[in-house]
Amino acid sequence: MSDSEQASEAAAAAKRRGPAPMPGPGRFMGGAPVEKSMHFKASGKRVLALLRPERALIAAVLALAAVSVTLSVIGPKILGHATDLILAGVFGRQIPAGTSQAQVVAGLREKGETKQADLLSAMNIHPGHGIDFHAVGTVLLWVLAIYVFAGICGIVQARLANRALQRAVNRLRRDVEEKIGRLPLSYFDQQPRGEVLSRVTNDIDNIGQTLQQTLSQIVTSLLTIVGVLTMMFYISWLLALIALISVPASVFVAARVGKRAQPQFVAQWKTTGRLNAHIEEMYSGHALVKVFGRQEESAEIFKEQNEKLYASSFKAQFISGLIQPCMMFIGNINYVLVAVVGGLRVASGALSIGDVQAFIQYSRQFSQPLTQVASMSNLVQSGVASAERVFELLDAEEQAPDPVEPLRPTELRGEVAFENVAFRYQADKPLIEDLSLTAEPGHTVAIVGPTGAGKTTLVNLLMRFYEVTGGRITLDGVDVARMDREELRANIGMVLQDTWLFGGTIAENIAYGRAGATREEVVEAAKAAHVDRFVRTLPDGYDTVIDDEGTGVSAGEKQLITIARAFLAEPSILVLDEATSSVDTRTEVLIQRAMATLRSGRTAFVIAHRLSTIRDADTILVMENGAIVEQGSHSELLAAGGAYARLYAAQFSQAVAEVD
Incomplete structure (x- = not known):
């Protein structure tokens, strides 16, 4: 159909569905994303459920993490023993040989030097002996071996975790792709294309990055907290209790700050989707934006959405960023x-210096994972906010x-x-009521009528893009609702005014009409659609690469390529929706001849505004307000002097330009 008809029918459909929420004043394309979101906890559990198929790898990751953390936790305790050996050697060298440690401690107590006596009593001193470098070296080698092995375990753990997470994200992308294939056309009518793209790309990428940067680190941090706490209680329960004072304070700070940051992350990713939708729409329609002088309006909308994204992103990052310094x-x-x-x-002799050294290291190790877990809350909240948007898509009602x-x-x-077909977008607002018609095999049925009459809707019902709300549509006596959609659509070829090409060669774009088509068949279809004549003038011929915008070929040439694609498909039923509106008059004549050959022996539905293109149709249907008001051949309808005759007179007798 024409651009104006598409816009008008889309507006009419939107009116029937009811108003959609708008992202900001002045919005003139698309609608707003769904505002409803799930609870943070439910969404988080659902994200973790993505890892369920990777249970074996996750178990291996946990085992390796436990080994790595255990070895890392043991390290400071053994290193503290090396410190005790060095100090014992320093003090042992100062004590005459033959004197026992007990005698030295007793002598100090007699002199009233109680603190020094308590300090020496906690050491294992050998009077007359200096530092045992062999023993110290052995301890250090053990510490080195422990840390090296812990590092190896950490590397293997990270590799396995990365594999598990990437597999999970891969499955999520596949699920979303399959879900999109099961969604009805009405879903995409209500969602801006950029918004859907943002969920499929940005949000899934954000989920993957969140899992990648947080999950393994959180597991390691939690195991470290448990291991370090165990060693701290083993060394000194009193110091361990002092260290635990920081836990409730940390939890309180993280909870309070996180609660304030979460709504900002949700707003951030919703605004990102809206901004992407606006950019995509303005980019794809940049020519129209310039033609109608809407650059300033488009820039204002961009500025508004960009400011909203800046505000929500700043608040989210600033609020969550307070966690780490706190x-x-x-x-x-x-x-x-x-x-x-x-x-x-130490001064009282209850602990050795080495134990205190180890404990101070443990206190640092204890607070560090707490800080890491808390500081990762911004990533987690951002990832869960994106997950909610993806889950909304996955939970959308399917066809x-x-x-x-x-x-x-x-x-x-x-x-x-x-x-007796009936169809309505809303239960209380009928569009098509009690419509009956039969297209005989090999006949061409043309559908004309004012914009919004339901012409394209009729074809969409045949293709099962929408389901009828009453009556039925049959193909050779079989209800299409009881047929497989892919099999039904495989027998129907469509040529639309809105051409669709993908990045690739011209030959590949034509071959898209039928899988496994040979180069000879592609060239034959191109000749039938008069594509061959201009392809031969290109430097690379059929191997000329074009992008999805069709850069390098004109609008009419793009239309010819899509027509060649339909030739190659050789469908049983053709749907031509203003298929020649983008070509010049001479090319239109050639296409009409080619179409006559293509329609031979096939049932064809032709939606047209230019009545010159449908004079030879076997049956012409005139639709108004979802009903067929006239039906017959071109000559019969002209003789009747009704709606068709008035349309024909407006186009030819009065030479009035068509107004959609």
Whole structure:
């Protein structure tokens, strides 16, 4: 159909469906994304459920993480033993050989030097012996071996985790792709194309990055907290309790800040989708934007959405960014308390210096994963916000499934019958009521009428892009609702005014009409559609590469390529929706001749505004308000002097330009 008819029918459909929420003032294309979102906890659980098929890899990741963390936690304790050996050697060298450690401690107590006595009593001193470098070296080698093995486990763990996560995201992309194939056309009528693209690309990428950057780190951090806490209680329960003071404070800060940041992340990704939708629409229609002088309006809408995205992103990042400095402040206070109390415990002889050294390391190791987990909350919230948008798409209502045992015509002849068909977008607003018509095999049925009369809707019902709300449509006596959609559509070829090409060669674009087509068949179809004549003038001929915008070929040439695609498909039924409106008069004559050959022996539905293109149709249907008001051949309808005759007179007798 023409651009104006498409726009008018889309507007009429939108009016029937009711107003859609608009993302901002002045919006003149598309609608807003769905505002409803799920709870954070439910969405988070659903994200984790994506990893369920990777249970074996996840188990291996957890096992390796446990080994790596255990070894890393043991390291400081053993390193503290090396410190004790060095200090024992330093003090042992100062004590005469033959004197026992007990005698030295008793002598210090007699002199009233109780603190020094307590300090020496906690060490394992050998009087007269200096530092045992062999023992110290052995301990250091053990520590090195432990850390190297822990690092290897960490590397393997990261590799397995990456594989599990990428597989999960791959399945999510596949599920979304399959879901899109099951969604009805009405879903895409209500969603801006850029919004859907944003969910399929940006949001899924964000989910993958969130899982990649947080899941493995969170597991390691939690195991580290457990392991470090165990060692801290093993060394000193008093210092461990002091260290635990930071936990409720950290949880409180993370919860309070995270609760404030989550709505901002949701707003951030919703605004991203709206901005992408606007950019995509303005880019694809940039010529019209310039023609109608709407650059400033488009720029204002962009500025508005960009400012909203800036505001929500800034708030989300700023609020969530407060977590890390707050956690570091709490950790530093905890570090000071541990150092002070630990020093007092060493002075009293309750702990060795090596144990305090190890404990201080543990206190750092304890606060670091807490800070990491808390600081990752912004990533987690951003990922869950994106997940909600993807899950909204996955949960969208699907089209009715195909029958388990689909029917098919015994012999495909191309007879199409509409039997008392009714259709409405909303239950209380009928569009088509009690429409009946029969297209005989090999006949051409032309459909004309004012914009919004339901001409394209009629074809959409035949293709099962929408389902009838009453009556039925049959193909060779079989109800199309009981046929497999793919099989039904495989027998129908469509040529639209709105041409669709993809990035590739001209030959590949034509060959899209039938899988496995040979180069000879492609060239034959191109000749029939008069594509060959201009392709031969291109430097690379049929191997000329064009992009999805058809850059390098004119609008008429793009139309010819799509017509050649229909020639190659050799369908039983043809749907031609203003198929020649983008070509010049001479080319139109050639296409009409080619179409006559193409329609030979096939049932054809032709939607047309230019009545000169349908004079030879076997049956012409004149539609108004969803009903057929006139039906007959060109000459019969002219003789009747009704609606068709008035349309014909407006185009030819009065030479008035067509107004959609």
